Amino acid sequence: MSASDDKVEEMPVLYSYWRSSCSWRVRIALNLKEIPYDIKAVSLIKGGGEQHCNEYREVNPMEQVPSLCIDGHTLVESLSIMHYLEETRPQRPLMPQDCMKRAKVREICEVISSGIQPLQNLIVLIYVGEEKKKEWAQHWITRGFRAVEKLLSASAGKYCVGDEITLADCCLVPQVFNARRFHVDLRPFPIILRIDRELENHPAFRAAHPSAQPDCPPEVAK
């Protein structure tokens, strides 16, 4: 048996929290590409947040989920992870071939990942304070969704960009869930709502849903 035969392809490990929208994005991408993976749950709540413990800080210096151990390396930042999967696992492409369409996918991903999510994530809301956090989150989600809806009015087909599921859809669905958590009025965003409905029963999206996660509290799980 040669040394190379010894090497067993290790299963990727996703550090994930059931309700984290950034973890959820990556779970959808892994599921769509049918990449088997193990989950290591990191509770963002327990004991002030397991993401801040020394052991996890070595995994992810931003002290956030997700992180993905894959191909002998640890990757952080959900969009970076998804693009790595796209480049190394080309099955079931999540990016269009056309450069301008690729740019349109990235625009929607970026508006959500830079323009909305960072302003309503847990650590920022803790800093904003209990009293103001709902109004704060609503403000930034509404502002961002106005832009997303406008971008979608030019790019959407059945999904965010054309008729194939892309990384933009992996970002959109978890952000809609967060919008509902913060009771954002979604009626001004008919295209967002239509795409969300289109995807809610897709098997890859269903399996990635917070309520289907091993660390989802039993009282919340469906």
Place this chain on the structure above:
Amino acid sequence: MSASDDKVEEMPVLYSYWRSSCSWRVRIALNLKEIPYDIKAVSLIKGGGEQHCNEYREVNPMEQVPSLCIDGHTLVESLSIMHYLEETRPQRPLMPQDCMKRAKVREICEVISSGIQPLQNLIVLIYVGEEKKKEWAQHWITRGFRAVEKLLSASAGKYCVGDEITLADCCLVPQVFNARRFHVDLRPFPIILRIDRELENHPAFRAAHPSAQPDCPPEVAK
């Protein structure tokens, strides 16, 4: 003369504000790739911000700079723009060939573009309020730079990832400038400081600097 001869390749137009770190990222990338471009200045200050006027909202639904008109389309979101340039103008590559190194570049870009910049940009600071804004900005920049420094300790050569300039460097230098604006103590970040020093006299970075922009107020311009 045929119809196609009539078509003149139009010069790209960058909607930019001299001090906007996201505009600056794109200016660096355009300069490194030696792509000539025109600047349309959008003042984020004048009259409550020209980015909020109806005309500009049609250009950029997030009401932010930069936007780039290129190849007959308008692109928004700095990282999306830079990746489009990289995919369509392969001269002077700003991404490594190796997929894992590409992921490392994207990680640094994302920590800055999602984890730092959105929390200290002008519109958020207005919302946070005059009294608290300095401490708020310092808090998030310091937190993000701790992560960037850790990532760089594994990835950096002469620049952020290895010895070639990448998109990560295009994001880092403007963020260091913002850190200084908010009087962040940068002494805990020796690798960030070294790379910033390495790049400050690079012609493409110098030409992209706020003080070299046509809309920089004369009292600030060098």
